Each structure stands twice: as C-alpha cells, then as structure tokens.
Amino acid sequence: MDLLLLVIGAIFVNNVLLAQYLGNCPFCGVSKKLDTAAGMGLAVIFVAVLASVLTWVAHYFVLVPLDLEYLQTLVFVLLIAALVQLVEIFLKKKSQALYRSLGIYLPLITTNCAVLGIALLNIKHELDFATMLIYATSSAAGFALAIVLFAGVRERLLLSPVPPAMRGTAIALVTAGVMSLAFLGFAGMVE
C-alpha cells in the first residue's frame, strides 16, 4: 500500500515537471509535437532510471565510505554525462530502431535537470534500493505523462487565435500553469 502511494505521489502529486519544476527547458523546447514529446519522455524514463541506479550505488558504496559526500554534485553530473554518452554509443551499435527514435534526445538529456534532480532526490529522501527504483521510475513516468499531455494541448493551441505578444513560450507557460492547477487537484489524495 505504501508503495502504491509512493507511485501515485511521484506521478501525480509531486509531478517532477508541474510541482517540482524540474526539466522545464525540454518541456518548453520539445513539446511542440506529440511524437517528439513522447520520444523525449521515453528517453528521460530510460536515462533517469539508469542514472538513479548508478548514482545511488556511487553515493552509498563510494562517496559515503570515503567521506566525500561534498563531491556529490560533481560526481553525479559526470556520471550522468558519461552514462548518456555510453547509452548513445550502445544504442547506435545494438538497436538501430531505438537509436533512431531516442538518439536525438539523448545529448539534450545531459543538461536535463529532471535526471539530476531525481538522482539528488533519491539521496535526499534516504530511500533504500528497491524504493529508489520505484520512486525514480514513477517520477520519470510523471515527466513523460506531463510532457505528452502538454504536447497534445500545444498542438491544439496552434489553431487558436493567440494575441501576438503571447505567442510561443509565453502562452506555453500560461498553459503549463493551467495544467499545473489541474495536477494540484491530486494533492488531496496523498499526504
């Protein structure tokens, strides 16, 4: 039951994008079309889960025993950058189909704060390995859900008469605000 609450909490209540404000640059940048948004969402789930495992292991088996917790930021960001590079090379060699759908989003993910944010939150909440895995997966799934829903709204927005000054990012942010308001409605479900 606790785990179910954790999943619902991470996807809806504390949505990475709309409640914790992580990963907003790709949120505005690649949410103009539904299929690119879905690709970005999948790539983030993939990398965020791998990165969470890697950084969790690095934190508890390397940094803590050596008393180097203050290097957390540096180590995590380097691990994520290296991981993204590796994943890219691996996908290129092994799975052309997956590379073609995820490949172009991978370099962008290095500077996606959602990935580093989830990795840091895992440590901050002092989660054990299994809980961390579930938390990271559902947080990343929450990101994917939000960006796909948002892309759907933005495709409609193209057909509406928006005042010239509000076109582009301005109206996108206001729309995100309305979506965030909708997600705020979930707040009563979980503590």
Added chain:
Amino acid sequence: MTAVRALTHGFWRNLPPFRLVLGLCPALAITTAAEYGLGMGLAVTFVLVFSNALVSLLRRVIPDEVRIASFIVVIATLVVLVELAMKAYFYPLSRTLGIYVPLIVVNCIILGRAEAFASRNPVLVSAADGLGVGLGYTISLIVVGSLREILGAGTWFGRPVFGDGFEPFGFMVKAPGAFLCLGLLLGVMNAWSRRRGEIFVQT
C-alpha cells in the same frame, strides 16, 4: 565587441530567462520570495562569471570533441564551491533553496554562455558577458520573486506591504502561479518589444 557592451547586453538583449529562454527551472522553483530570487541570482552570477573566464582561458587547450564534458567539469567545480560557501555562511537560505543549488550545474544558461560566447571570446570580455547575463538573471528573478511574494504572501523581502485586511493570494506562491506569472511577464515583455519595433517572439 568591448567588455562594456558585453556587460550591458545581458540587461536587455540577452536577458535571461525572458529573452534567452534558458534557466526556467530555478526561475519557477525558487521565486516564491524576492529574497530567494536574489540569493539564487547571485549564486548563478558567481558561477557564470568564473565559468566564462575559465572556459575562455582554456578555449585553445580544450579539444573540440570533449568540450561539453570539459565545460561541465569546470561548472560543476564552481557549483560545489558555491554549495559549500552557502552552507557555511547562509545556512537557512541553503536549506530553502535545497536541491536547486546543486542543480545550478544543469542550468542551461551557464552551459549556453560557455558554448555560445566564452569559447570564442577573450577572457575579459567573457567575464563581462558572464557578469551581465548573471546580473540580468538576478534582476529577473527578483522581479518574479517580488511579484509572487507581494501577491502571494503580502510581504516584500519579508516585510509586510499591505495592511492587516489583506488576504494573501495563495495561488501565486504555489506551482501554477509560478508558470502563470512567468508566462504573463514574458507576454508583457514581448508586447513592449513589439512597440519598440523589435521583431522578437520566442518560438
């Protein structure tokens, strides 16, 4: 391009997060009060000035293929410095800003300026560009923070603005208020640019 011009460009032409739509996450997350905006803005400015200067110093040494990784190492080192200094001297602020301090590493403004400006300009000009963009960002964060704090909590830098009868507009300090506030401010800025005849709309 002189250092002075690089400095002043940060205040309007390259003003983040409005004109360069980069660095949105902290602009949304920590602007619940003007004071937090100031703290975050100064932290980003510090990192930006030194990362621009260092990247510019090393621009002939760093091979092109690994430049992004090298920039990230430079930036991450500076961010760790800021993190430790903040914990030592501004502990309450560092508690409030939480994970958004380490997340300065992935603030795209810093990597963006390193890549677009510092890697092809001399040291002094790059540092000036960092200072300009950083201060511009600080001002933007203070403006967004002030708006949200005044409307959402009825205070400015912690001091009450309205009389006792004021009912705070709690929506503004919550997540939806952040998006709405930033979006509307961006709209106002676009409208102003259009009146001045600058053709500028973010896509």
